[in-house]
Amino acid sequence: xxxxLLALTISAFxxxxxxxxxxxxxxxxxxxxxxxxxSAGLLVSLYALGVAxxxxxxxxxxxxxxxxxxxxxxxxLFTAGNVLAWLAPGYETLVxxxxxTGLAHGVFFSIGSTIATSLVSKEKAAxxxxxxxxxxxxxxxxGVPLGTFIGQHFGWRETFLAVSALGVISLISSxxxxxxxxxxxxxxxLKAQLNxxxxxxxxMIYAITALGYGGVFTAFTFLAPMMQSLAGFSPAAVSWILLxxxxxxxxxxIWGGKLAxxxxxxxxxxxxxxxxxxxxxxxxxTASIQYAALATVLxxxxxxxxxxxxxQVYVVQKAEQYAPDAVDxxxxxxxxxxxxxxxxxxxxxxxxxxxxxxAQTPWIGAVIVAIALVLVSLSGRLDSKPRLxxx
Numbered sequence: 001x002x003x004x005l006l007a008l009t010i011s012a013f014x015x016x017x018x019x020x021x022x023x024x025x026x027x028x029x030x031x032x033x034x035x036x037x038x039s040a041g042l043l044v045s046l047y048a049l050g051v052a053x054x055x056x057x058x059x060x061x062x063x064x065x066x067x068x069x070x071x072x073x074x075x076x077l078f079t080a081g082n083v084l085a086w087l088a089p090g091y092e093t094l095v096x097x098x099x100x101t102g103l104a105h106g107v108f109f110s111i112g113s114t115i116a117t118s119l120v121s122k123e124k125a126a127x128x129x130x131x132x133x134x135x136x137x138x139x140x141x142x143g144v145p146l147g148t149f150i151g152q153h154f155g156w157r158e159t160f161l162a163v164s165a166l167g168v169i170s171l172i173s174s175x176x177x178x179x180x181x182x183x184x185x186x187x188x189x190l191k192a193q194l195n196x197x198x199x200x201x202x203x204m205i206y207a208i209t210a211l212g213y214g215g216v217f218t219a220f221t222f223l224a225p226m227m228q229s230l231a232g233f234s235p236a237a238v239s240w241i242l243l244x245x246x247x248x249x250x251x252x253x254i255w256g257g258k259l260a261x262x263x264x265x266x267x268x269x270x271x272x273x274x275x276x277x278x279x280x281x282x283x284x285x286t287a288s289i290q291y292a293a294l295a296t297v298l299x300x301x302x303x304x305x306x307x308x309x310x311x312q313v314y315v316v317q318k319a320e321q322y323a324p325d326a327v328d329x330x331x332x333x334x335x336x337x338x339x340x341x342x343x344x345x346x347x348x349x350x351x352x353x354x355x356x357x358x359a360q361t362p363w364i365g366a367v368i369v370a371i372a373l374v375l376v377s378l379s380g381r382l383d384s385k386p387r388l389x390x391x
Contacts, residue, residue, distance in 0.1 A: 002119045004182075005131050007173040008112050011075055012135030014166035015105050017143030018082060019047060021159060022098075025151045032156065033091050043098050048343050050102020052336040056196075058103060059110045059332035067115055067182040071108070071174045078104040079167030085160040097160075106339075109133075110332030113312045115182055123261060125316075126268075130257025130309040137253045137305055141246035145239070196319065196326045196333060201382065205315045208375045209334055210341035212273060212311070215368030216304050217345025218352065219280060219361045223297065226358055231293040241294060248301025256306030265314035266380035272307045273373040279303060280366035287359060308338075 022029075022043055030040035062070050081101035088094040116128040143166075151159040196202055219226075227233045227241055260268040279300045286292035312334060319330030345365070352361050 004119055004178045005116060005128060007071075007170070007177040008116055008132040009135040010166075010173045011071070011078075011108060011170040012112070012132050013139050013143060014075075014135075014163060014170045015078060015101075015108060016136035016139030017147055017166060018078075018101055018160075018163045019051075019105060020140060020144045021147035021151070021163070022047065025148065025156045025159060028151055028156050029094070033094070035091050039091065043094065045343065046095055047098045047102040047105075048339040050099040051106040051339045054103035054106030055110045055332035055335040055339075056106075056329055058107045060326070060329045062107065062111075063328065066180070067111065068174065068178045068180050070111060071115070071178055072171060074104045074108045075167055075171040075174055077101075078108070079164050079171060082160045082164040082167055086157050086164060088157075106332065106335055109335045111328055113331045113335075114316060114328050115178075117313065117316060118182060126260035126265065126309040126313040127254075127257040129312050130254050133305070133308050133312075134250060134253055137246070137250040141243060141250055144246075145243060196323045196330045199322050201318055201322055201379070202315065202330055202333075204375055204379050205311070205318060206333055206337040208269070208372050208379065209311050209315075209337035210344060211368050211372035211375070212269075212276075212307055213338050213341030214345035214348065215280065215365040215370075215372065216276065217342050218349040218365035218368060219283065220304070221346045221349045222353060222358060222361055226287055226361070227293065227297070230287045230359055231290050233290065233294075241297065244298055245301040248298050249305045252302035252304065252306040253308060255302065257309035259306070260310035260313060265310040265317065266376060266383065268310045269307055269314070269376045270373065270380065272303050272310070273369055273376060276300070276303045276307075277366045277369040277373060280362045280369060284359075284362040284366070287362065 026040045026043070029043070030036060033040070065073070078101055081097050081104065084100065085094055085097035088097055112132055113129050116132045117125040120128045147159045147162065150162055223245070224238050224242065227238045228235060233241065256268065256272060259271070262268075263271075279296060283293070283296045283300065286296045312331065315330055315334040316327060319327040323330055345368070348364065348368070349361050352364050
């Protein structure tokens with residue numbers, strides 16, 4: 001694998017850390033800035049909004065910018081956003097900082113996916129995307145716990161200062177390791193962009209992404225309280241369980257990429273979504289049995305992010321077929337779909353907890369993932385129609 005992928009992975013690690021670390025800092029920020037917990041929690045949603053807007057819109061607007069120059073610019077924006085968060089005098093400035101970093105996140109992962117695939121042969125495309133997204137999953141394992149520790153012991157501002165340093169390292173890595181001659185894609189016209197937004201086959205993939213992630217996050221959002229209240233683990237033990245879950249996620253991400261390379265995106269996604277739906281159903285029954293719950297969660301982590309490479313390479317493949325002038329925009333919309341799924345899953349999980357109880361989130365998540373599985377199967381059948389007609 002080329003060294004340029006290392007630069008992408010380092011950048012993904014920095015971005016993943018700043019995205020997820022806020023969850024552990026919400027109580028501290030609320031207390032120190034004198035705002036309510038829901039207001040502090042809004043910093044998570046506003047970041048996701050920045051990602052959802054930044055991914056398709058800014059990707060389209062920056063289509064003419066050379067890829068290396070755009071990567072460096074994005075990491076500069078990311079670093080500036082975290083510096084602003086570090087210096088934020090109040091809540092409003094922190095909101096602006098979060099939106100700025102969310103914008104950088106959205107564009108980075110949309111163009112990063114197409115850059116990663118351009119650096120390797122076609123049969124290694126999913127593995128290349130998995131390596132880049134590996135930075136995001138490693139952030140769950142190491143960056144987020146460390147960032148939360150810094151925030152709890154030295155203050156939340158110092159966490160953003162530390163992430164700013166990661167941003168500088170990422171920027172320098174991109175300058176040194178990413179080649180200047182990365183092939184750009186044709187700039188999408190308005191018609192091509194509208195095609196990406198309205199084409200039924202691409203919309204189906206965005207729905208698969210949102211539902212697949214939404215189902216997982218319906219349960220994952222409340223994993224910590226479930227492991228405490230239902231499985232009976234102590235708060236300290238839950239921290240270690242989340243660390244173990246992060247390791248499983250990192251392993252599953254690389255494995256999912258290899259699976260998609262070996263068998264194709266659709267067969268890999270069908271297997272992963274089927275396994276996820278089954279594991280969520282199993283978790284419904286094991287959540288109150290301590291070590292059975294632990295085993296289920298660790299296995300579930302392997303599949304939870306294993307679908308990322310397959311989903312991203314699939315949308316690039318279909319965009320090349322149906323909207324070849326707007327592949328980067330299509331990739332960006334899929335990044336937005338991931339974040340829509342995260343937000344949707346959190347909301348559905350919250351409503352489930354509020355109305356029918358914490359213990360019911362796994363089976364609700366399983367139903368949502370099962371819908372994603374049905375759509376993947378349907379998409380695969382549609383893919384085969386031209387080949388059948390030729391035969």
